[in-house]
Amino acid sequence: MxxxxxxxxxxxxxxxxxxxxxxxxxxxxxxxxxxxxxxxxxxxxxxxxxxxxxxxxxxxxxxxxxxxxxxxxxxxxxxxxxxxxxxxxxxxxxxxxxxxxxxxxxxxxxxxVTKTGLPGEAKFFGHGISACLTCDGAFYKDRTVVVVGDGAAATGAVNYLTRLGATVAAVLAPGAIASFEGDTALRAVRPADGADIAADGVFLVTAxxxxxxxxxxxxxxxxxxxxxxxxxxxxxxxxxxxxxxxxxxxxxxxxxxxxxxxxxxxxxxxxxx
Ligand SMILES: Cc1cc2nc3c(=O)[nH]c(=O)nc-3n(C[C@H](O)[C@H](O)[C@H](O)COP(=O)(O)OP(=O)(O)OC[C@H]3O[C@@H](n4cnc5c(N)ncnc54)[C@H](O)[C@@H]3O)c2cc1C
CATH class of the missing domain: 3.50.50.60 (FAD/NAD(P)-binding domain)
Structure with a gap:
């Protein structure tokens, strides 16, 4: 016992x-x-x-x-x-x-973390792709990010990141993304339909x-x-x-x-x- x-x-x-x-x-x-x-x-x-x-x-x-x-x-x-x-x-x-x-x-x-399972996610998770605004938002001052999510969580993330001085290039639902692209670092998000969106970071605001x-x-x-x-x-x-x-x-x-x-x-x- x-x-x-x-x-x-x-x-x-x-x-x-x-x-x-x-x-x-x-x-x-x-x-x-x-x-x-x-x-x-x-x-x-x-x-x-x-x-x-x-x-x-x-x-x-x-x-x-x-x-x-x-x-x-x-x-x-x-x-x-x-x-x-x-x-x-x-x-x-x-x-x-x-x-x-x-x-x-x-x-x-x-x-x-509820991940997207998309190509490139495993490679860049923790090194460009983050699921934690509080932990990593401050690293993106004066840099460009993409927010992945929808609803109030995505809106909140955009406000939070903007307040920290980041530029939010796009907000995309996981279903609208084909892959995360880069070499030694994350460089872009590739939408399922359209041109690559250049980004230094990605924030997953999924549940x-x-x-x-x-x-x-x-x-x-x-x-x-x-x-x-x-x-x-x-x-x-x-x-x-x-x-x-x-x-x-x-x-x-x-x-x-x-x-x-x-x-x-x-x-x-x-x-x-
Ligand atoms: C990529 C990443 C970056 C982060 N960065 C930061 C940061 O910069 N600052 C910060 O404050 N927080 C950060 N966090 C969040 C932080 O890691 C968590 O808030 C914290 O680890 C939660 O601690 P916990 O002990 O509650 O759970 P966890 O750390 O998730 O630990 C859970 C434990 O439970 C065990 N477990 C689960 N199920 C069972 C089971 N059935 N039987 C036995 N054991 C089980 C697991 O093996 C694990 O050991 C980050 C998280 C991630 C994923």
Whole structure:
């Protein structure tokens, strides 16, 4: 029987681990398929406190992980496929065939970027194609960008980027694009119909998908699949907490996820207390 199992090893899960270990809970972190989480996908983080110069996401994660290991957090490479939260003891069924039992659980499984799947996207994602205005908008001052998306999200993105001094050359729905073009850097967006649109950057403002499907209906979710929380981190089941992007429909940022992780661990400690 574990005291506390933390599902996810991004900024939320790792920070929850640090706080829980320091509270004497001997937490177990299940890393999932993406050890370190989304931040591992970027080489340019300029807004994480404590790193004055732009730094790779992997460096930030390595620093947080080293701190977690030093605090005594245990790690396991496994993926939770199903849960049973109906009893006081929480049960987690994993890809490796284990059934883990825990007194408390923190879900910190993040949210995936909904990509277009178009040619050139994989090559330039994180190096010219971004899904995060808050993270990367400021890199495009005095440069030209294309916004991919529609509705209020696209309008908001245009306003935000213009305010930062970028020129928005076009707003296109994913279906109107044939490919993303470039050599060592992104150079243009090729519409399905028409001439290439020169661009230094592309912002995907398509929806993000919280990684909560494996929970089935064990926890309350909103219409977009984000976990519903009260007091910022308490889910619909006592003893199960949520932290980071999986429970944040707005403002998906590493520092916010880390803060949620700390709060979830403190609430878990209070619950177990
Ligand atoms: C390209 C890119 C650039 C970014 N740049 C910045 C930036 O500059 N500044 C910034 O603040 N934010 C940035 N972000 C956003 C930031 O990375 C996220 O807000 C942050 O990582 C969220 O942390 P999290 O711990 O909630 O989730 P994640 O980092 O997504 O971690 C989720 C974890 O859960 C695990 N997991 C998922 N499902 C399961 C399961 N079923 N079982 C077990 N484990 C599971 C995954 O393996 C992963 O370890 C960027 C994101 C991307 C994609």
């Amino acid at each position: 574990e005291n506390l199992v933390i599902i996810g090893s991004g900024p939320a899960g790792l920070t929850a681990g640090i706080y829980a270990a320091r509270a004497g809970l001997k937490p177990l972190v299940l890393e999932g398929l993406e050890s370190g989480g989304q931040l591992m996908q970027t080489r340019h983080v300029a807004n994480y406190p404590g790193f004055a110069a732009t730094v790779g996401g992997a460096e930030i994660i390595a620093a947080i992980r080293a701190q977690a290991e030093a605090a005594g957090v245990r790690f396991k490479m496994d993926v939770v496929e199903k849960v049973d939260f109906t009893g006081e003891t929480k049960q987690l069924f994993t890809m490796m065939g284990d059934t883990l039992e825990a007194r408390a659980v923190i879900v910190a499984t993040g949210a995936g 993000r998908t919280p990684q909560t499907q494996f929970l089935g209906d064990a926890l309350a979710k909103d219409a977009t699949g984000h976990l519903v929380v009260t007091d910022q981190v308490k889910t619909s089941v006592a003893g199960v907490f949520a932290a980071g992007d999986c429970a944040r429909p707005r403002h998906k940022q590493a520092v916010i996820a880390a803060g949620d992780g700390a709060l979830a661990a403190l609430e878990a400690a209070a619950y177990l207390g």
